[in-house]
Amino acid sequence: MISNKAKKQIDIWVAKYPEGRQSSAVMEALKIVQAENDNSLTTEAIQAVADYLDMPGIAAAEVATFYENYNHKPVGKHTIRFCHNISCMLNGADDLIVYLEKKLGVKTGEVTKDSLINVKKVECLGACVGAPMFQIGDQYYENLTTDKIDEIVDGLRKKSK
């Protein structure tokens, strides 16, 4: 269920915490396993993480459902996490979200037919001076305009071909 490569990555995190406190690594372990399994977590995957960290399955499940960054259904390859909180809203995020939805032919929360992109409205991502902004993977995209959105989305599509 968890690859050796993932186990190695998890072990790096486990080493940061005192002996017997390996469950501190559960948040990263879940992210690592999620990344390996098409960006979502099944009950079995969560249990496997719990087993690996020697913690109760329910404790890992609580973490997996409490925090925002875990998915429990297929979300496609890329998630566009669009901030719609106050500073982004004041700078036109709502109109841009509608623009993006139209461009992709999906509503927020849905995945494009080719399973490439899904759009999620999220709360403040802490880049308010660059509003409006969204996040894809590790990267922030700031001061968004319709042109910039075109460029970014077209780039994702091109890369997948």
Add this chain to the structure above:
Amino acid sequence: MNEVCFKTLDQKKSWSLKTYEANGGYSVWRKILKGELTPDQIIDELKTSGLRGRGGAGFPTGLKWSFMPRNADVQKYVVCNSDEGEPGTCKDRDILRYNPHSVIEGMAIGSFVMNATKGYNYIRGEFMEPFYRFEGALKEAYDAGLLGENLDGSSVSFDLYAHLGAGAYICGEETALLESLEGKKGQPRFKPPFPANIGLFGMPTTINNTESFASVPEILAQGGQWFADIGVENSGGCKLFSVTGHVNEPANFEVPMGIPFKDLLEMAGGIREGRTLKAVIPGGSSTPVLTADAAMAMTMDYDGIEKAGSMLGAGSVIIMDDTTCMVEALTRLAHFYYDESCGQCTPCREGTGWLYRVLKRIMDGNGKADDIDLLLGVQDKIIGNTICALGDAAAMPVESFLRNFRQEFEYYIEHGKSMVKG
């Protein structure tokens, strides 16, 4: 401007050890390793400096550090709160990206003062660029012998690790952060006991905000009095303000405490052409909103903002011009707290949802005549009735929006549409 946390900002590779050291970085830490500074001296300097917690609560840092039982014969921890998530706040991200060594040195100094040999920097899960920068800086510091055991042959040891969150505003609350660091749901703990007695893994722990830690090395290098003199009475030093919203040039500014709001607004390029200032949230979404008149007369320090009717918070200044529908703005904030309530305390869990649903129904054109009283009643029942401050944070905007912009809510309820946007 840019004298402390942003000292290296305009320099090449501002985040590198080389740049940091060229600006006097790690000079305080090296003094400590040589045995030239005592914990009491450091606490005294910090008290003199007037540095107060930059995460929002404003508690004096020197005093906080003095609470730790430094001689207790147990493992103690120092923790940095880089779980920046208060809407309107984006300063810690830039400290981590552009001056991560200031955070490392600040935490190292704190660890020495509190006799804590281990530390964690809790960085919000979305901040991957800042995380990699911080990790890079950690590696540089270890390679240079600035972190580790028995540093420079002394008895001082400090190991520091970065921890990543996974998307939960509540983890910015210090005890929720500790729960999260232990690999649990981020639900705040009852206080007392305070973290200084029972903190991370049950051990004495002190948690400070990123900006607080990042300010410490420069304060000690230049002296507490130097820092205090930059600011005004009761608000020592300079502070990072994130100015966002309807301004021409939104940015983070490190400026002296006590700067007039109107000067800060000007630094951010002022209001967009042809529009006028309508409202200001001065300290992040949790702090009460102010009218333009109140804001224009305000100075940016703890007492100045309190006098104007709000709070300095994290220094997150959200500017709204005359095109802003205040009902829409408050609905957005209410949704945020509803989304982020951890669900532990009934008044907050139920109250935040209630506030959001009533505001949503007003926005949908289905508002009822007594909805304003209902909103005021609900927020009043949240305030002071929850374990942590998220409940208060959800309630305060409601009360202040309704007090300052009541007619817009009344209009929306009566006409089923926005007074501003139609």
